[in-house]
Amino acid sequence: MLNEHGGVGELAVRGPELFLGYLDPALNESAFTDDGYFKTGDLVSIGQSGAITVRGRVKDIIIRGGENISALEVENHLREHADIEDAAVVGYPDEKMGERVAAFLILAKGVSQTDLEIAGYLRTRGLAAHKCPEKLRIVAELPHTASGKVHKQLLRQRLSQPS
Structure with missing residues (x-):
């Protein structure tokens, strides 16, 4: 999942291999989207071929x-x-x-x-x-x-x- 922002956005992922959350539930709110995707902190763009290029970090x-x-x-x-x-x-x-x-x-x-x-x-x-x-x-x-x-x-x- 990519939240578009000028062609670059934060990569968010989910799948069966993804951990379910942090032991401290307070950390989960900022780490996951409302629909359960994990926000990686990586900023990416998607090329016309579908290739993902990592552009940087959110922070x-x-x-x-x-x-x-x-x-x-x-x-x-x-x-x-x-x-x-x-x-x-x-x-x-x-x-x-x-x-x-x-x-x-x-x-x-x-x-x-x-x-x-x-x-x-x-x-x-x-x-x-x-x-x-x-x-x-x-x-x-x-x-x-x-x-x-x-x-x-x-x-x-x-x-x-x-x-």
């Missing part, structure tokens, strides 16, 4: 200067850019702000980083300035975990390496 939040920033919100804006094939957004540590926003981008064929204009594009889409990535890394591919999720911890580690 994938960057805290910058006390403000919560949804990594998925920024990623969705970036993915709409004609010159960007895919994007992953992570927070990185900052002494002053707590965290800042970084984006790893896969560019469309024939596009170079010098052709790319991100800040103005995001402003025209109405994204608040504090949510705009302050670091950009162009990559050929995004690393994935065995379950198909973007390996964001690995991306955070890459930020500490020279670009």
Whole structure:
């Protein structure tokens, strides 16, 4: 089950192999839909072929200067850019702000980083300035975990390496 929201929604599942609930019944209300589907916390999109792509996590939040920033919100804006094939957004540590926003981008064929204009594009889409990535890394591919999720911890580690 996918609750649609701009083409990306939370994956919810049910089946005979699914556990029946938590020992603490208070946890079940937020973990299950009213009709018994388990909310996985994974944000996914469904392609035209029916393939499911994991896009992130519901609680994938960057805290910058006390403000919560949804990594998925920024990623969705970036993915709409004609010159960007895919994007992953992570927070990185900052002494002053707590965290800042970084984006790893896969560019469309024939596009170079010098052709790319991100800040103005995001402003025209109405994204608040504090949510705009302050670091950009162009990559050929995004690393994935065995379950198909973007390996964001690995991306955070890459930020500490020279670009």
